[in-house]
Amino acid sequence: MGLIEKLRNRLMMGRGRAKQNVGRATGDPYLETKGQAERVEGAGRQVGERAKDAGKAVRDAFEQ
16 A cells, blocks of 8 residues: 555645646646645655655564
């Protein structure tokens, strides 16, 4: 499930960046802000997934 979540987060970041760029190009501050928020949310979730992976690696290291 971790891989699927990571891919979903990366897609969220990409979709947010696209919205942000379209908002900038069209002069729509609402769309630009919404895209930036979506991009930051995806990045935050990605950090959470990486922290989970690091925790699992530490746990596995102590189990051996």
